[in-house]
Amino acid sequence: MVGEQSMCGNHALLGTASALAILAAAMCSGTADAQAAPDETVAPGNDIIVTATRSASSISKVPVSIAAVTQEQINRTGVREFADLIRLTPGVNLTSTSSGSNQIAIRGISSAAGASTTGVYIDDVPIQVRSLGYSAGTYFPVLFDLERVEVLRGPQGTLFGSGSQGGTIRFIQPTPSFNDFQFRARAEFGDIDGGGQSYEFGAAVGGPIVDDKIAFRAAGYFRRQGGFIDRIAGTPIVATSGGQPVVDGSLGPDGLRLEGARTVYEDSNWTETIAGRFALAFNVTENLVVTGSFNVEDQTLHDATNTVWVSASRPGRGVYAAPVFAAGSTTQLLNDPNDPGNPATGQPFLTGLEAPLYDKGSDRLYLPYVTVDWSNDAVQLISTTAWLARNHSQWVEATSSYGYSFLGFAAPRVGDSARDILTDRQRNFTQEVRLQSANPDARLRWVVGGFYSNNRQRSYEEDYVNFLGRVPSLFGVTAADGPYPGTSAFLNAFGVPLGPNSLVYSAEFSSRERQLAAFGQVDFKIVPQVTLTVGGRYASNKVRFDTVQGGPLNNLNAPYGTPCPDAAGCTPGQGAFAPVFPIERQFNNEKVFTPKFGISWEPDDRNLIYATASKGFRPGGAQVRVPPVCGGDLTSLGYVDANGNPASPTSYESDTVWNYEVGSKNRMLGGKLRFDGSIYLIKWDKIQTQLQLPTCGYLFVDNLGSAKSRGFDAAVTYSPIPQLDLSASVGYNRTTFSEESLVFQKGDFVPNAGSPWTIYLSGEYRIPMRGNEGYLRSDFTYTSAPRRTGRVDPDSPLFQPFDTPRPSVSLVNLRAGMRFDRVDVSVFVNNALNYNRAQGVEKYVNSPLYTTSYLRPRTVGVTASYRR
Numbered sequence: 001m002v003g004e005q006s007m008c009g010n011h012a013l014l015g016t017a018s019a020l021a022i023l024a025a026a027m028c029s030g031t032a033d034a035q036a037a038p039d040e041t042v043a044p045g046n047d048i049i050v051t052a053t054r055s056a057s058s059i060s061k062v063p064v065s066i067a068a069v070t071q072e073q074i075n076r077t078g079v080r081e082f083a084d085l086i087r088l089t090p091g092v093n094l095t096s097t098s099s100g101s102n103q104i105a106i107r108g109i110s111s112a113a114g115a116s117t118t119g120v121y122i123d124d125v126p127i128q129v130r131s132l133g134y135s136a137g138t139y140f141p142v143l144f145d146l147e148r149v150e151v152l153r154g155p156q157g158t159l160f161g162s163g164s165q166g167g168t169i170r171f172i173q174p175t176p177s178f179n180d181f182q183f184r185a186r187a188e189f190g191d192i193d194g195g196g197q198s199y200e201f202g203a204a205v206g207g208p209i210v211d212d213k214i215a216f217r218a219a220g221y222f223r224r225q226g227g228f229i230d231r232i233a234g235t236p237i238v239a240t241s242g243g244q245p246v247v248d249g250s251l252g253p254d255g256l257r258l259e260g261a262r263t264v265y266e267d268s269n270w271t272e273t274i275a276g277r278f279a280l281a282f283n284v285t286e287n288l289v290v291t292g293s294f295n296v297e298d299q300t301l302h303d304a305t306n307t308v309w310v311s312a313s314r315p316g317r318g319v320y321a322a323p324v325f326a327a328g329s330t331t332q333l334l335n336d337p338n339d340p341g342n343p344a345t346g347q348p349f350l351t352g353l354e355a356p357l358y359d360k361g362s363d364r365l366y367l368p369y370v371t372v373d374w375s376n377d378a379v380q381l382i383s384t385t386a387w388l389a390r391n392h393s394q395w396v397e398a399t400s401s402y403g404y405s406f407l408g409f410a411a412p413r414v415g416d417s418a419r420d421i422l423t424d425r426q427r428n429f430t431q432e433v434r435l436q437s438a439n440p441d442a443r444l445r446w447v448v449g450g451f452y453s454n455n456r457q458r459s460y461e462e463d464y465v466n467f468l469g470r471v472p473s474l475f476g477v478t479a480a481d482g483p484y485p486g487t488s489a490f491l492n493a494f495g496v497p498l499g500p501n502s503l504v505y506s507a508e509f510s511s512r513e514r515q516l517a518a519f520g521q522v523d524f525k526i527v528p529q530v531t532l533t534v535g536g537r538y539a540s541n542k543v544r545f546d547t548v549q550g551g552p553l554n555n556l557n558a559p560y561g562t563p564c565p566d567a568a569g570c571t572p573g574q575g576a577f578a579p580v581f582p583i584e585r586q587f588n589n590e591k592v593f594t595p596k597f598g599i600s601w602e603p604d605d606r607n608l609i610y611a612t613a614s615k616g617f618r619p620g621g622a623q624v625r626v627p628p629v630c631g632g633d634l635t636s637l638g639y640v641d642a643n644g645n646p647a648s649p650t651s652y653e654s655d656t657v658w659n660y661e662v663g664s665k666n667r668m669l670g671g672k673l674r675f676d677g678s679i680y681l682i683k684w685d686k687i688q689t690q691l692q693l694p695t696c697g698y699l700f701v702d703n704l705g706s707a708k709s710r711g712f713d714a715a716v717t718y719s720p721i722p723q724l725d726l727s728a729s730v731g732y733n734r735t736t737f738s739e740e741s742l743v744f745q746k747g748d749f750v751p752n753a754g755s756p757w758t759i760y761l762s763g764e765y766r767i768p769m770r771g772n773e774g775y776l777r778s779d780f781t782y783t784s785a786p787r788r789t790g791r792v793d794p795d796s797p798l799f800q801p802f803d804t805p806r807p808s809v810s811l812v813n814l815r816a817g818m819r820f821d822r823v824d825v826s827v828f829v830n831n832a833l834n835y836n837r838a839q840g841v842e843k844y845v846n847s848p849l850y851t852t853s854y855l856r857p858r859t860v861g862v863t864a865s866y867r868r
Contacts, residue, residue: 090731093754133459190861194318328415
């Protein structure tokens, strides 16, 4: 560990040195040099240029609810992660888990199940992932060397396909310049209150190799995101009453403590990201440009944990801690301090297990693609061919979960360990061709195109548990019972011995999804001020799902202590109790048409009013049955077959949305005051919903009724004087079920829909200083408490009385700096008020364990950037 900490120190010094180098460049550049390169994404009047309609337009002229953030704005606000960017965008929410999965909610449309509800693009290449297995999540690229990020609210199925049911997020990268040499660099160092250090350095360069013929763009980036959660070790001790462990939660978090706690690794939850991009463009003829681009990103997670033990943490003192459960030796003797009636037995109780001590993970993405752009005065033809390869793996701690689910343990014993390894592979081929009108001012503007994708995804899970193989009793079955008396309780229960490394569960989920689509959209000015929009997309989706399950827990022919029917005796793996493991292949083929209708009125160059009706679609899918151990949960929720036996669904249907929206974009007071706003109603049918069974913890998907999403989003910017910029934005959403289902009642809030209120306020004041410019900036974000659903909803069958919902979040970021011509140097304080409220507390079933999570504490640092 000393070596690791020393290496961290070297990285920190390198980050600080990079910042100082950029500052030195500022001093040398002088004010007499040419001004920094203009931001090509900003139109005259400070309007951002976007391509939300697949052609370049000023954001104030696009009849779509859209938020756009340029690279300059990203630098000024100090946004470094996608989660930070989301807080600046009203109507959008992000939920992530330590296993690597994530859900984006746009206008309340979100789901942890099936295909994504939000399209995510790098340039014109979709990269979103299907929810397959337990850890699949869409990757979000680093926020460096971007032209802008566009967030399109509402269904975008016409131009962006089935992955854009709730909206679309696009990361637009700079194209190589055939005429101008460009260079930008950024370095940053930050210290987390009570935690580690964060630092980054990145540079991008581009320009002509042969004037007007060949151009390039290259970028490299490194960031270490410091951690703040300590890993500790000790002996879990459960409080007792009358000699019996108290597990009902009545004692609160103090019902479980860690005796002899010691720190194993400080600030363990750090991550490192390395990213690079190289693009080469050829101006083949006056009308034809061919660009090849290659993106690579590699993220290493030292410890992905985002939850801590409440009893071991003291947020007021900057202490956030989670224990590690190191696997004990196979010769370790049983001595359970949580069971006073069972002193040391003199018997070994553990099996062999080797796994990382922390929740280590990695995520690697490779994206080569080629764009061909041909145009003349009348039309433009664009082809994008892409191949995406992504490999993601994640270890997950599961000791407490397996202990209480299978043995009813109030807390793990010293030496107990359960670890899951989750692996996901994504291989996508996409091809899109568009032909569109070239004149943006024409009375008739149109776009037609075709899209093909062949996406392969595979998810693996393997669970290793070292305290089940030698347990004396399992579900009431002992070693003396049948069908194999004299062996072990484990073998008599499951009929299959432990696998290598104490494997108890394995599953391989794979999907192959092919989509062929044709789309088009026409914008016609019936009079100079009024434009009608009609569009549609017809798509054929074919999906094949394969599941192969193994390990003792998946044995469908497990005996559970049933006596051997053969007088001569039974042999494990043979005869009446020969193991049967689920192996399934299912298909889902659908054809769908998603139309769009709109009308916009532009009375003058400063005002735009529009109305839109559009449809969104998400294909259905298939899934594996949950293990037999979940039978009690299934029965309690009403999931039974015709014979009354517990049965989880093995497939689910597609779901659709219809979005009805009215919006307005206005520029007033000579452009000093700007307003963008919209109100909407979305009808969502056959919602694909992911359910977590309360006791066994497994998940499955079902179509649970319909819902309505209502809300609005609005943004105002005001520059009363040239030196002062003020902005405010707000989003409100209410998404509720419209009908009753097995789990939800009419009027219940839809899970994962996000917070009802999101507010963002910012202000920047600039001070001229001898040809340079100083500035002061403040950003405030507010996210209200999410609606109560599931475990925290008293009216839900999944309700857990000791769980608490997530609270509202208020964050203040401050920044002060100087701009020296091409260089910007600033100091910042993120989470300046050190917001540290627990983000919802969860109590484990049949255990006194309470866990929660926290946002990153106050961070103080310095940033230096250079741009030419």
